[in-house]
Amino acid sequence: MRGGAITDLRNKIIHASLHLFEEHGYHGVTVKQIVETVGTSKGGFYHHFTSKDELLFVIHDTFITYVLEKATTANATYTSPTKRLQAIIKSFVKVFDLYKPHISVFYQESNYLKGKYESLIKCKRDQFKKIIFDVVNEGKKCGEFRESLSAEIASMAILGMVNWTYKWYKQSGEKSIDEIGDIFVDLILRAILSNDPTFSNEYHEFILG
Amino acid sequence: MRGGAITDLRNKIIHASLHLFEEHGYHGVTVKQIVETVGTSKGGFYHHFTSKDELLFVIHDTFITYVLEKATTANATYTSPTKRLQAIIKSFVKVFDLYKPHISVFYQESNYLKGKYESLIKCKRDQFKKIIFDVVNEGKKCGEFRESLSAEIASMAILGMVNWTYKWYKQSGEKSIDEIGDIFVDLILRAILSNDPTFSNEYHEFILG
DNA sequence: AAAATTAGACCGACTGGTTGGTCTGTTCAA
DNA sequence: TTGAACAGACCAACCAGTCGGTCTAATTTT
Numbered sequence A, B: 001m002r003g004g005a006i007t008d009l010r011n012k013i014i015h016a017s018l019h020l021f022e023e024h025g026y027h028g029v030t031v032k033q034i035v036e037t038v039g040t041s042k043g044g045f046y047h048h049f050t051s052k053d054e055l056l057f058v059i060h061d062t063f064i065t066y067v068l069e070k071a072t073t074a075n076a077t078y079t080s081p082t083k084r085l086q087a088i089i090k091s092f093v094k095v096f097d098l099y100k101p102h103i104s105v106f107y108q109e110s111n112y113l114k115g116k117y118e119s120l121i122k123c124k125r126d127q128f129k130k131i132i133f134d135v136v137n138e139g140k141k142c143g144e145f146r147e148s149l150s151a152e153i154a155s156m157a158i159l160g161m162v163n164w165t166y167k168w169y170k171q172s173g174e175k176s177i178d179e180i181g182d183i184f185v186d187l188i189l190r191a192i193l194s195n196d197p198t199f200s201n202e203y204h205e206f207i208l209g
Numbered sequence C: 001a002a003a004a005t006t007a008g009a010c011c012g013a014c015t016g017g018t019t020g021g022t023c024t025g026t027t028c029a030a
Numbered sequence D: 001t002t003g004a005a006c007a008g009a010c011c012a013a014c015c016a017g018t019c020g021g022t023c024t025a026a027t028t029t030t
Helices: A009-024 A031-038 A042-048 A052-077 A081-108 A115-141 A151-167 A177-192 A202-208 B009-024 B031-038 B042-048 B052-077 B081-108 B115-141 B151-163 B177-192 B202-208
Strands: none
Touching: A009 A031, A009 A042, A009 A052, A009 A081, A031 A042, A052 A081, A052 A115, A081 A115, A081 A151, A081 A177, A115 A151, A151 A177, A151 B151, A151 B177, A177 B151, A177 B177, B009 B031, B009 B042, B009 B052, B009 B081, B031 B042, B052 B081, B052 B115, B081 B115, B081 B151, B081 B177, B115 B151, B151 B177
């Protein structure tokens, strides 16, 4: 039996590291701690990873790759910028349930990535930003979003609002991740939708009444 | 001549550490590096700080203390929640020009604070959150903000949007920090202001036109 | 005023403990 | 018999923090 099994040592290491990194930070966790948590040895660890740095990279990469794919799919599913943005945000927010520890590590420890690892992640991260930015810009062009909107700032505002969720979201919290996603979409659309009735659509009517 | 001088070794150390930490992270910078950058020695460093941890704390504390004071002042200056929120956001965003490195360290390295340092910072941080939360709640109560608004999620959305600025803001950028602040206020007010004409005020007219 | 004393600021070699990573095995399934 | 998977003792490098000592300027004593 090769790869894939949930009980693979490799996956166990990643899983354990994720939670350790999330709580104590990358430099707050030693390889010794990781292997002891998993119940393996230095040998086991370095059989599957060339370095501690590579482990950090793998965690980053699995997350950003997943998110990027989801955003691309959401983007391809719709044509209207409003619907696209809504789908992207909702799909991204949903990731918090699955990848909370990945996300924490992604945003807390990314500046410890070095060399090629850093470039590889930066590239994908920029792709994701570009998707948001393009949608906002497209929305302005076709009149669904306000013309006066600064696409750059609005994009970063959206990203910030959504990304920041990793700092406070708890699965045990009052609101489900789906509800939070809906609230975010509501807030964002209210903030950026055009008031011009010429371009009004179902969202305008629903949200702006 | 005692204390205060800009050339004080203590201040020099803080200043240099700020930039080193911002770029390489707390654990990515050694005390040796710090003292070499400043042009002092281990002795000089440990004469002014009891530990590297204390230096990290001092950086956190000067920033959060400043922000908290600004928010309190802004809060005391106005009574209407809309004006209050606007003032708080604008004053907070302005801090980015003065305290950018502090903020980066604050959000990137805070989970390396230990023991009493951690509790002290957490306390002030919670106070700041509470100020935002209370304003939003007050706004709902008096009808200026939408009744359907979730105060918790909206507060965190606002905080996220604003806090995230540290990830992308450059002084050399296209927009000044003042313009960014105005855009944020605009986005936020559009998202949360009530549509009920009964409570409409100058901001409703200005923004929702 | 000159000498003696004190105290704070700063220096830098040194240390004890830790850490990421290596290397020589051992196990076991194919 | 072969090689992938794993074990764990070991190591060189590093790092936060220490400690005895120096320099200087203020303060006290004579």
